[in-house]
Amino acid sequence: MRLILLGPPGAGKGTQAGKIAKKYNIPHISTGDIFRANIVNNTELGILAKKYIDNGELVPDGLVMDIVRDRIIQDDTKNGFLLDGFPRTLEQAMALDEMLINSNMKLDAVVKIKVNLDLLVTRITGRRICKECGATYHVDFNKPKKSDVCDLCNGELYQRSDDNEDVVRNRINVYIEQTTPLVEYYTNRDVLKIIDGEQSIDDVFNQIVKEVE
């Protein structure tokens, strides 16, 4: 199964990606996670990407394409993969199409998670993430059993530095300007599935499974 999760920041892509990856035994490939790991490790890529991420801007397409090109041909993608946060521009979508054709691969579905824009700021500013395993929580909508501690691995929860209100508003504008054209792009390729992302986490998941199977 080869899937793309599309939707604005805070739509619930990462939350659903964890569940989908487990159900279908495919790797969850998040370009944002790859950049954050590079920032923590102070790599050249991390240093380059950080200034864009901190301002809520997109990292230039060339840098993004290099990491995706390397990642989708790793051994663990034999059953497929789930892309989260990529592609985010028409250029990225076209480059992905070319990569898939060259590797004889086909996309099964592009799942767009739809959430009203006014809910996104509340979702993102309340998001907390486990430092150890990356599990995602929300201070009101998806609370951990013990405050600031991961239910799954007891890791410490943290708030992403770009999850503050000013940067979030810019990220939402960038999504509207640069990523929404992908809805038409994938509609024209007959692979787009639209899911109501304002249901409970489990209901969103069940609807995604129904649509992709």
Ligand code: ADP
């Ligand atoms: P994205 O990866 O699209 O940016 P996340 O999956 O990280 O979004 O979700 C953003 C925030 O919203 C997180 O704090 C998450 O716990 C919360 N969240 C995700 N899905 C739902 C949902 N269906 N209902 C309520 N809160 C949700």
Ligand code: AMP
């Ligand atoms: P995310 O974790 O998906 O919310 O991404 C966090 C940040 O990483 C974004 O605001 C961008 O700065 C950068 N980023 C992640 N994926 C991409 C991408 N496909 N293209 C450009 N920038 C990206």
